[in-house]
Amino acid sequence: MFKITGLSKTYSGGVTALQDVDLQIDEPQVVMIIGSSGAGKSTLIRCINRLIEPTTGSVALHDIEITALGRGGLRRARRRMGMIFQEYNLVDRLTVMENVLSGRLGYVSFWQAYRRKYPSEDIAAAYELLDRVGLMEYVNQRADALSGGQRQRVGIARALMQRPDLLLVDEPTASLDPKTSRQIMRLIVELAQERGTPALVNIHDVALAQAFADRVVGLAGGTVAFDGSAEEVTDQVLTDIYGEEDWSLTIKNNGDESDEVDDEEADIARESAAG
Amino acid sequence: MSYPDTWKPPSFFRSPYVRYGVMSAVIGYFVFSWLTLEADWNRALQGIPRAVDIFQRMFPPDFSRWSLLMRGVLESVQMAFAASFFGMIFAIPVGLCAANNLVPKPVYFVGRAFLGISRTFHEIIVAIFFVKIFGFGPLAGVLTLIVASFSFIGKMLAEDIENMKPGKLEAIKATGASFPKLLNYAIQPHILPRYIGVSIYRLDANIRHSTVVGIVGAGGIGQTLAASFSRYDYGFSLAILITIVSLVFIGEFFSKWIRGYLR
Amino acid sequence: MTRSELQQKYPFIWKRFTPAQTLTRYVVYAIIVFIAVWSVSNLDIPWFYFLDAHVQAGDLLTRMIPPYWPFFVNIVDPLIETLHIATLGTVFTVVLTFPVAIMSARNTTLNRFTWFIGRFILVTSRSVNTVVWGLLFVAIFGPGPVAGIFSVAARSIGFVGKLIAEAIEEIDHGTVEAIEATGANKLQILLIGVLPQVMPVILGTIIYRWDINIRESTVLGFVGAGGIGIVLYSSINLFSWDEVAVILISIFGVVLVSEYLSIKVRSRIT
Secondary structure: OEEEEEEEEEOOOOOEEEEEEEEEEOOOOEEEEEOOOOOOHHHHHHHHOOOOOOOEEEEEEOOEEHHHOOHHHHHHHHOOEEEEOOOOOOOOOOEHHHHHHHHHHHHOOHHHHHOOOOOHHHHHHHHHHHHHOOOHHHOOOEHHHOOHHHHHHHHHHHHHHOOOOEEEEEOOOOOOOHHHHHHHHHHHHHHHHHHOOOEEEEOOOHHHHHHHOOEEEEEEOOEEEEEEOHHHOOHHHHHHHHOOOOHHHOOOOOOOHHHHHHHHHHHHHHHHHHO | OOOOOOOOOOOOOOOHHHHHHHHHHHHHHHHHHHHHOOOOHHHHHHHHHHHHHHHHHHOOOOOOOHHHHHHHHHHHHHHHHHHHHHHHHHHHHHHHHOOOOOOOHHHHHHHHHHHHHHHHOOHHHHHHHHHHHHOOOHHHHHHHHHHHHHHHHHHHHHHHHHOOOHHHHHHHHHOOOOHHHHHHHHHHHHHHHHHHHHHHHHHHHHHHHHHHHHHHOOOOHHHHHHHHHHOOOHHHHHHHHHHHHHHHHHHHHHHHHHHHHHO | OOHHHHHHHOOOOOOOOOHHHHHHHHHHHHHHHHHHHHHHHOOOOOHHHHHHHHHHHHHHHHHHOOOOHHHHHHHHHHHHHHHHHHHHHHHHHHHHHHHHHHHHOOOOOOOHHHHHHHHHHHHHHHHOOHHHHHHHHHHHHOOOHHHHHHHHHHHHHHHHHHHHHHHHHOOOHHHHHHHHHOOOOHHHHHHHHHHHHHHHHHHHHHHHHHHHHHHHHHHHHHHOOOOOHHHHHHHHHOOOHHHHHHHHHHHHHHHHHHHHHHHHHHHHHO
């Protein structure tokens, strides 16, 4: 259903962010992309919907070559891909409902958007999504009145309003505290599974990735260094991706050590946040 | 479970009465102004072909009276510099007197009133008065611009001083310093960068304003421009306008450069 | 420690500026003084005027007071016309400024060419004073408020447009990115991604400029572009100083009210 072939991106300064990346998704699954900063995760996700233009390579969704589309075609393709951002990227001064409805912008005319007259199915769907993400009381609140976790939920609802064929998620929890991170991640994965939508998720928290992923892809130096299931992520794999480090605290080991690691992780996170 | 399928964004206005009230007031205003404005719309419509005619007569711009043009420009530039210089100087006492954390209340009120009055009246009105007293010519223009300058710089100065954290003033006062020393140590370092920045901006603005006062005979290139319009000498008018725009452009460029340099 | 012991231990003399900086400062001062003198030199100042200026001013003042209040009836209509010129001119500006501001902001303009055109329009509009625009528009549209409205708009576009363009350049790009990712077209991106972010600046600037335009409109009559300026001009030329006093006081009142309104509304917005 979704296929990336030979994707490469070299920025004008000479920096090569991606080199010959291949990735294929044949069934609805949640794919977590891990890798150090600068490994190309952000670039990869943005090359898919061409927010960043790839240098070479092809991206195909349901056999439509996204990389070959003109302006109008690209817009029609983008509305079938929902994107969730690390910094939420909501329109702060608009209400939650307007933010969620803006997911349908690719499907409505300028005048409908201007007069906020979206089709009734869209509005019902918006209410349903807001209920699902638990924000029914905030429908008419301004987006900047919400907390970080709540804003991300609006972002999730907005992406799902597009009824997308693919979810692109860029570090959705990097700006959130550990507990909210898990809630948000759980929400994203559940929603993706409910709707049978494949999802590509950038994430730097490896334990979180392992907890929720169907499949893990590791990027290092712009190339795919690992592509397998969550259980297959071992110390060696992480060293390949991130470099030498004591990985025992980072990854979740199979078995009952898992809860201990979680608490330890939460402790460390709390302490470093306070310190 | 079924969900509502309509939604309206919350209105900017609290109650629908206020919203309709404002809307009808706005529409009413437009109707009212349309009716009461003694606009000769026929003449206005004729304006389009007239505009075309005038623009045709403006091109090509007539730079032949180069020396006259340059004399006007030189006079304007001199006026701008002189006005900025003296405006900067006079702005200091005026600004100081208009800062409520620095001077006693009665002085503050006088200072603020002085600032208010000098800012209320457009510089053309001030220019006319100076022309009446001092006669036609650039002197009236310089005086007008001095008033405009010191009221502008003075207001900025007063606001800057009032926005100072009280601690800075208190610290110097606590050393037992006399008022002039207070000024020198507490106020001057704080306001100096902004004062110079604003003054340089004002220098640039004065070049623009010097064009206006000339219309009532207070010197500068404005006088040359008004004369050219009244003589229907549109080619020359365009030449003057181009010169003014370039002058302002250069002035702005220098102003930004110097202010960036000072930072 | 005695003073001499201290001086031995810390023999450095603290000076605020290095010798090089001191030299630079004096050179700058000298340049400034030179420019000041040069600028005044050409002015041909009739110094004796200064001597009796206070007498003249005093004479003027006595002629203005008491103001001739019955004259007020004659200026109500021109005052209202002045308000119309300012308000309609500002409204006209709002409509015209949107496309210009969008063109002048590096992140919303189409290409370098449109950016340059936008900036050029803004600079030209700002360089020429309202009254000077008045000269041009009176020549085109004939004397009357129509010329005044156009003049106000012509000058205001530069002021309002520059501030809006700067606000547009400072918006959060992430928001625009997100809207772009939904497949919205360029107009929708502007409407939903850009506009809400700059709305407070737009409203504040418009009201600020409206306030300034009221002051500008009072003098447009001097070049024939309508408003109370015409009455003021004729009263001055007729040396009817007591009428002039009434006009000035009314102008002062109007400006006061509009400034108050402007400050009030702008504080509600931000």
